Amino acid sequence: MSCFQCSLCHQPLSLHDACYRCVGQHSFDLAKDGYVNLLPVQFKHSKDPGDALLMMAVRCAFLDAGHYQPLRDRVIAAVAALTPEPGLRWLDIGCGEGYYIAALVDQLKHHQPQAEVYGMDIAKNAVRSAAKRYRQVRFCVASSQRLPFVDASLDGIMRIYAPSNPAELRRTLCPGGRAADGDSRPAPSLSA
Template identity: 40%
Template structure:
């Protein structure tokens, strides 16, 4: 997989194209954004933040990195890679965005499975500076990492062959804008049984899962894959990392978290739904 630096970036303040000038990116209106020494670009202006330090905390990112590096979610990454390879056909170069990339695990796994004869321009964004920092520390050459919001993607319109939205917060209007006509959206959500055993321990009762399988406006459904299996965590550290990398750490009451923290082993169900969508051609309006 020969990698080409992704350059179709736009200014988060005015939407103008950004051009790289040594260690910074500038638009025609003079807005400038420095490249951090770790290699990532911060494209989330202060005025567009909803909190001082948005997104996953440093501790959540570290827990997710430790957990994913042990391969517990590898079947999910394999399903994502299969959905992408099936849907992208012959795009060359292949331009792909991981929207809400976290510490970059799934995008790195995808990169390793792409054909050797295809050039790739890969970009990952996340609203958490801690997540993007960790992603850049692990791979600053093959992927362009940026701090940015899905609600205001700093990417030129109609430039991407694929967008990944994995256990995240999809903004379909932005995904539609940045994808080329016929572009692929691969979305992963938790299935109804995902981490059920852990949830039964920390919550007094389980709420019915939300249905996230509607087809987004402007897209057509291609395929759906459900990845379900059981994994056994045989030490307290892995259990705590799993809890810390999920929203359950903040949603659970103190007594529920205490029960989880007392566990020495846990067998838990993984249940993920992988959906693939294609950006439809815009409808032609009748004339006359």
């Protein structure tokens, strides 16, 4: 069972063949590149939300040149300081093309091979690109304002630049769950 929930009725989603389904019979196909689009058209505010292809290409070249390596290292160190437990489930909100999530996967899987890592972005092109590069991550297209995750299903959330909805962060984090922001300081537990 994944942590994903239906964007329409909020029931848990299960993977059947190449399709995520809920008990309400809503279904979301798993793309051949390995991601699922959980952003229904009625929740989009534009035809193609998120960053344009040219902007993504420029950002990829910039990041691959190592310009943000110190920030990435500090964020991942902050995640490591949160002392993850076995069975850990982490989400990267606004994962883009996967620059930060690649380091998160390396950190978590090194110490916790059973950890599950989820990447989410509103830009379908970014998620498609990340899913091609990082097959060990479960990627989805979704809005950070309406997280498509079951209540109390995530142990940690990493958010670098993406906007977020504090109520949604609290809803999806397990009791004692933690959030790590791009300022490299672990945030206090957001659960009640």
